[in-house]
Amino acid sequence: MDRRQSKTRKAVFNAFVELLTEKGYSNTTIQDIISRADIGRSTFYSHFQTKDDLLNALCESIFDHAFSEQSPKEESHDFSDRRDLRGELTHILYHLGESRGYVEGILASESGDVFMRYFRDQLTGVFRKEIKEVPEGIPMDYAVERCAWDFSETVRWWMSHDGYSPEDVMGFFWHYMGR
Amino acid sequence: MDRRQSKTRKAVFNAFVELLTEKGYSNTTIQDIISRADIGRSTFYSHFQTKDDLLNALCESIFDHAFSEQSPKEESHDFSDRRDLRGELTHILYHLGESRGYVEGILASESGDVFMRYFRDQLTGVFRKEIKEVPEGIPMDYAVERCAWDFSETVRWWMSHDGYSPEDVMGFFWHYMGR
DNA sequence: AAATAACTGAACATATTGTTCAGTATCTTA
DNA sequence: TAAGATACTGAACAATATGTTCAGTTATTT
Numbered sequence: 001m002d003r004r005q006s007k008t009r010k011a012v013f014n015a016f017v018e019l020l021t022e023k024g025y026s027n028t029t030i031q032d033i034i035s036r037a038d039i040g041r042s043t044f045y046s047h048f049q050t051k052d053d054l055l056n057a058l059c060e061s062i063f064d065h066a067f068s069e070q071s072p073k074e075e076s077h078d079f080s081d082r083r084d085l086r087g088e089l090t091h092i093l094y095h096l097g098e099s100r101g102y103v104e105g106i107l108a109s110e111s112g113d114v115f116m117r118y119f120r121d122q123l124t125g126v127f128r129k130e131i132k133e134v135p136e137g138i139p140m141d142y143a144v145e146r147c148a149w150d151f152s153e154t155v156r157w158w159m160s161h162d163g164y165s166p167e168d169v170m171g172f173f174w175h176y177m178g179r
Numbered sequence: 180m181d182r183r184q185s186k187t188r189k190a191v192f193n194a195f196v197e198l199l200t201e202k203g204y205s206n207t208t209i210q211d212i213i214s215r216a217d218i219g220r221s222t223f224y225s226h227f228q229t230k231d232d233l234l235n236a237l238c239e240s241i242f243d244h245a246f247s248e249q250s251p252k253e254e255s256h257d258f259s260d261r262r263d264l265r266g267e268l269t270h271i272l273y274h275l276g277e278s279r280g281y282v283e284g285i286l287a288s289e290s291g292d293v294f295m296r297y298f299r300d301q302l303t304g305v306f307r308k309e310i311k312e313v314p315e316g317i318p319m320d321y322a323v324e325r326c327a328w329d330f331s332e333t334v335r336w337w338m339s340h341d342g343y344s345p346e347d348v349m350g351f352f353w354h355y356m357g358r
Numbered sequence: 359a360a361a362t363a364a365c366t367g368a369a370c371a372t373a374t375t376g377t378t379c380a381g382t383a384t385c386t387t388a
Numbered sequence: 389t390a391a392g393a394t395a396c397t398g399a400a401c402a403a404t405a406t407g408t409t410c411a412g413t414t415a416t417t418t
Contacts, residue, residue, distance in 0.1 A: 004384065004395050026231065029374065040397040045376065052205065113292035135354060142336055142351055149332045150325070157324055172321050175314060176355075183364050183415060208405060219366040224407065 008047060011037040013058055017105055025055070025110035055111050059118040062103065066095040067122055085130050086174060089151065093166035096155060104159045116152055123148040147177065187226060190216040192237055196284055204234070204289035234290050238297040241282065245274040246301055264309050265353060268330065272345035275334060283338045295331055302327040326356065 015036035019028040030051055034044050048054040096103055106115050127147040134143040154173045158164060164172075194215035198207040209230055213223050227233040275282055285294050306326040313322040333352045337343060 002385070002395070008396080030376090031374065042377080042379090042398075043396050046395080049376095113295075138351055138354060139340075141340070142333075145336055146329070146332070146355065149328065153325070153328045153332075154321075157321055161318075161320070172317055175317060176325065181364070181416070187365080209407090210405065221367075221408080221410090222365050225364080228407095 020109040021105035090170045107159045119152045120148045199288040200284035269349045286338045298331045299327045
């Protein structure tokens with residue numbers, strides 16, 4: 001990618017995250033972002049269509065990183081072994097823990113829910129592969145979704161409670177999951 | 180309350196829910212709401228400050244109903260008996276099931292997350308009273324929050340999956356909770 | 359019937375949005 | 389390194405939304 005483009009993208013993302021934590025999503029105008037990022041008006045519009053579009057792009061870029069090293073492993077590992085799932089999830093926790101400063105701000109802002117939706121969609125895919133059977137009478141779909149929302153909400157909880165390691169948090173999550 | 184006021188409020192709420200399901204939150208302008216509700220511009224602003232304010236008022240009014248008959252019971256019932264909690268929650272499911280047409284639209288829209296936040300806050304209060312002890316090593320706060328998000332998310336799941344009764348859904352939720 | 363309170367709707371200043379375009383800077387590749 | 393392609397700039401534009409004000413109308417209460 002052209003260095004000019006990625007420079008612009010980074011400037012916009014940084015400005016946006018700053019503004020999100022300062023003023024929230026709805027109070028942040030595109031004009032604010034342009035001024036803060038110090039780019040031309042038409043440049044913004046050549047990269048993003050709307051503020052929503054920008055938010056989606058930001059979430060995508062974050063999860064590209066957190067889930068990036070998953071795909072290759074998916075092929076070679078046996079997911080029917082529970083410990084692999086646990087390792088996989090811990091790995092995601094490490095990633096998110098490293099970009100905490102970034103993620104914490106987004107989750108605390110109005111647009112935290114959009115972030116959560118992305119996260120959950122990704123997780124749903126992970127759990128759908130893993131879960132083979134559910135208790136009698138429980139819809140498969142419910143069981144899968146429940147894992148995804150529990151894990152994503154656990155992360156949101158973590159981001160607003162300092163002092164826990166990824167392993168701690170994995171322990172909390174797993175305690176209710178493991179069976 | 181003056182009949183004129185409640186008439187205006189209802190007209191605005193109805194117009195708003197319609198527009199939410201049609202266009203989503205961010206694409207709905209205050210002007211849209213005013214036109215659809217067929218009220219004067221200044222009337223809207225004498226009732227609500229902003230679109231956000233309106234959304235909050237709408238959520239409040241819905242939960243006033245769903246949680247309304249809780250308070251009196253709270254005094255007379257013994258919450259350390261698990262079956263009371265289950266009845267309490269089932270009761271909420273009935274309420275939400277009755278106003279499904281209303282709630283389903285909001286939950287499916289952009290502003291579903293705001294609705295969820297309200298719901299969860301209410302539920303957190305309910306569970307905080309109920310939960311006296313948690314497993315060794317699990318933060319109390321996490322355990323309580325987890326119940327609240329599990330129940331609220333279960334409702335959201337229900338609202339996008341037709342054909343289940345309140346009892347069915349209570350069964351799904353309780354299966355993972357009951358211990 | 360009089361007093362009080364709510365609604366109306368036009369008019370207003372202000373601000374944001376999304377687009378266009380001619381000019382400038384940067385990158386690529388031949 | 390020169391030429392061509394690509395990206396950025398920033399001013400100007402029309403269109404739209406916002407939030408406020410106020411004099412006039414209608415409904416409710418006492």
